[in-house]
Amino acid sequence: xxxxxxxxxxxxxxxxxxxxxxxxxxxxxxxxxxxxxxxxxxxxxxxxxxxxxxxxxxxxxxxxxxxxxxxxxxxxxxxxxxxxxxxxxxxxxxxxxxxxxxxxxxxxxxxxxxxxxxxxxxxxxxxxxxxxxxxxxxxxxxxxxxxxxxxxxxxxxxxxxxxxxxxxxxxxxxxxxxxxxxxxxxxxxxxxxxxxxxxxxxxxxxxxxxxxxxxxxxxxxxxxxxxxxxxxxxxxxxxxxxxxxxxxxxxxxxxxxxxxxxxxxxxxxxxxxxxxxxxxxxxxxxxxxxxxxxxxxxxxxxxxxxx
Amino acid sequence: xxxxxxxxxxxxxxxxxxxxxxxxxxxxxxxxxxxxxxxxxxxxxxxxxxxxxxxxxxxxxxxxxxxxxxxxxxxxxxxxxxxxxxxxxxxxxxxxxxxxxxxxxxxxxxxxxxxxxxxxxxxxxxxxxxxxxxxxxxxxxxxxxxxxxxxxxxxxxxxxxxxxxxxxxxxxxxxxxxxxxxxxxxxxxxxxxxxxxxxxxxxxxxxxxxxxxxxxxxxxxxxxxxxxxxxxxxxxxxxxxxxxxxxxxxxxxxxxxxxxxxxxxxxxxxxxxxxxxxxxxxxxxxxxxxxxxxxxxxxxxxxxxxx
Numbered sequence: 254x255x256x257x258x259x260x261x262x263x264x265x266x267x268x269x270x271x272x273x274x275x276x277x278x279x280x281x282x283x284x285x286x287x288x289x290x291x292x293x294x295x296x297x298x299x300x301x302x303x304x305x306x307x308x309x310x311x312x313x314x315x316x317x318x319x320x321x322x323x324x325x326x327x328x329x330x331x332x333x334x335x336x337x338x339x340x341x342x343x344x345x346x347x348x349x350x351x352x353x354x355x356x357x358x359x360x361x362x363x364x365x366x367x368x369x370x371x372x373x374x375x376x377x378x379x380x381x382x383x384x385x386x387x388x389x390x391x392x393x394x395x396x397x398x399x400x401x402x403x404x405x406x407x408x409x410x411x412x413x414x415x416x417x418x419x420x421x422x423x424x425x426x427x428x429x430x431x432x433x434x435x436x437x438x439x440x441x442x443x444x445x446x447x448x449x450x451x452x453x454x455x456x457x458x459x460x461x462x463x464x465x466x467x468x469x470x471x472x473x474x475x476x477x478x479x480x481x482x483x484x485x486x487x488x489x490x491x492x493x494x495x496x497x498x499x500x501x502x503x504x505x506x507x508x509x510x511x512x513x514x515x516x517x518x519x520x521x522x523x524x525x526x527x528x529x530x531x532x533x534x535x536x537x538x539x540x541x542x543x544x545x546x547x548x549x550x551x552x553x554x555x556x557x558x559x560x
Numbered sequence: 561x562x563x564x565x566x567x568x569x570x571x572x573x574x575x576x577x578x579x580x581x582x583x584x585x586x587x588x589x590x591x592x593x594x595x596x597x598x599x600x601x602x603x604x605x606x607x608x609x610x611x612x613x614x615x616x617x618x619x620x621x622x623x624x625x626x627x628x629x630x631x632x633x634x635x636x637x638x639x640x641x642x643x644x645x646x647x648x649x650x651x652x653x654x655x656x657x658x659x660x661x662x663x664x665x666x667x668x669x670x671x672x673x674x675x676x677x678x679x680x681x682x683x684x685x686x687x688x689x690x691x692x693x694x695x696x697x698x699x700x701x702x703x704x705x706x707x708x709x710x711x712x713x714x715x716x717x718x719x720x721x722x723x724x725x726x727x728x729x730x731x732x733x734x735x736x737x738x739x740x741x742x743x744x745x746x747x748x749x750x751x752x753x754x755x756x757x758x759x760x761x762x763x764x765x766x767x768x769x770x771x772x773x774x775x776x777x778x779x780x781x782x783x784x785x786x787x788x789x790x791x792x793x794x795x796x797x798x799x800x801x802x803x804x805x806x807x808x809x810x811x812x813x814x815x816x817x818x819x820x821x822x823x824x825x826x827x828x829x830x831x832x833x834x835x836x837x838x839x840x841x842x843x844x845x846x847x848x849x850x851x852x853x854x855x856x857x858x859x860x861x862x863x864x865x866x867x
Binding site: 329330337370371372374375376377378379407422423424425426428429431432433435436437438441458462467468469470471472474475476478479480482483484499502503505506507 | 636637644677678679681682683684685686714729730731732733735736738739740742743744745748765769774775776777778779781782783785786787789790791806809810812813814
């Protein structure tokens with residue numbers, strides 16, 4: 254095995270994904286396990302890393318390679334706390350702030366990238382993992398300026414200027430959809446199969462409602478339920494409406510009001526379609542970047558500065 | 561037992577409460593069971609009614625009294641569907657629209673009051689039980705005109721004019737607090753004991769944030785978490801902030817912008833304090849009515865029109 258090869262890991266809340274890279278940057282192999290930070294205590298991480306390395310056909314004890322980790326493994330409740338950079342944060346030298354796991358005879362060298370924090374009173378915010386994707390965005394689209402949207406469990410809206418992350422805000426959109434459709438009265442209006450005939454109509458109605466009256470979310474949420482009770486709306490409509498309402502509300506609040514440059518939407522294809530459609534309704538242009546490609550490009554760029 | 565005596569029941573989602581009344585309207589006894597609509601199928605209701613009647617020292621089989629029910633027992637998934645009146649709904653004759661349970665040798669006469677619906681497309685809404693409290697409000701404050709706020713799991717904001725319920729809107733505030741603090745990342749910031757030293761400061765910060773920027777709820781929710789991570793805020797602050805943020809957002813959206821008459825806040829004392837404080841910050845006056853008193857007054861008033 255090439256001494257110059259290395260392993261990049263995106264260690265999220267629910268899952269962990271790993272890639273091995275050759276000296277030329279080509280992906281040699283990839284692996285994933287449903288063993289995210291939420292299921293692990295700090296002492297569990299070396300064992301899961303060994304599992305990943307075995308899947309990637311690396312021998313952990315050989316130590317002739319290095320590992321770079323981004324994401325929740327660097328949280329206080331993760332493997333080893335990697336702290337936060339503060340905004341405005343220069344993204345190119347992100348790797349310089351990586352924290353090294355104390356060495357051990359069974360482990361290769363492991364560095365964990367920091368997150369980024371906003372400490373403005375009343376608008377405190379944090380990210381872990383998305384900073385690596387934003388660095389990847391700058392690598393994939395050199396000189397990118399403007400707003401990036403990273404939809405998901407916790408959607409991030411980030412401002413990029415001069416290669417720096419100048420500010421960002423999180424919306425709990427994905428997690429709220431999950432909690433509302435599983436743990437509130439709205440669950441009675443949710444379908445067994447997520448997609449059906451009326452889903453698109455529900456999404457369109459929800460997007461319109463959220464974009465028009467983002468301040469009315471607490472009330473409009475209940476329309477999901479009431480419309481199935483008194484207006485004959487189907488469960489597929491309701492599920493689409495809830496999804497569109499949350500995304501419309503998010504975009505109305507966090508998308509820039511006027512924007513010359515297109516917004517970079519970094520995420521999974523289904524979410525990208527939904528967000529780009531909401532942005533278009535506000536007259537905003539967008540480009541899409543696959544989330545995994547952004548993560549991989551970011552890990553590669555960060556590694557150049559790990560010392 | 562006086563033939564003129566009767567039993568009033570508020571059958572909610574989680575609990576059921578019952579009162580027996582003498583011919584003069586005085587309360588003879590009260591009873592409550594944690595057997596709400598969510599735990600019952602339709603055939604279970606007669607048995608729970610018998611339990612309640614035993615607690616009230618009535619003999620169900622004697623049939624020499626009547627029972628009037630408001631609340632979720634009249635839902636499609638309740639005991640027996642009691643339908644909805646549409647807004648604008650005249651409240652005084654509410655009892656005339658009660659639905660009678662088919663007679664049975666083991667049951668006294670049981671009538672269930674209807675709910676009220678808004679069928680305006682895009683603003684569909686429903687209530688069950690609150691219409692009885694609003695009728696009670698009109699009995700306790702004859703000639704009441706203006707807005708009533710009924711905070712809770714599903715807060716209701718109702719407009720009363722000329723004795724009629726002219727419109728209303730629901731906010732999922734209480735249920736959202738519960739779902740967020742139990743089933744999302746915010747649970748990591750919630751204290752074991754709800755009230756502590758920083759709770760009031762958290763409530764004040766949350767109220768201010770919600771009142772000022774109701775459109776930013778999806779983002780400000782995450783401040784609950786981030787402020788404990790990067791600004792050293794305590795879990796008691798976080799719990800107070802989440803509560804204040806949701807109530808402030810609700811009041812900013814659903815309280816009338818200008819109002820001559822005081823707003824009637826019908827609820828439990830702790831919630832009344834919170835809502836009256838939010839209303840005061842908007843320059844709005846309020847009066848408080850105990851929720852149980854409103855329910856009892858409403859059941860009495862409704863019964864006069866049951867035919």
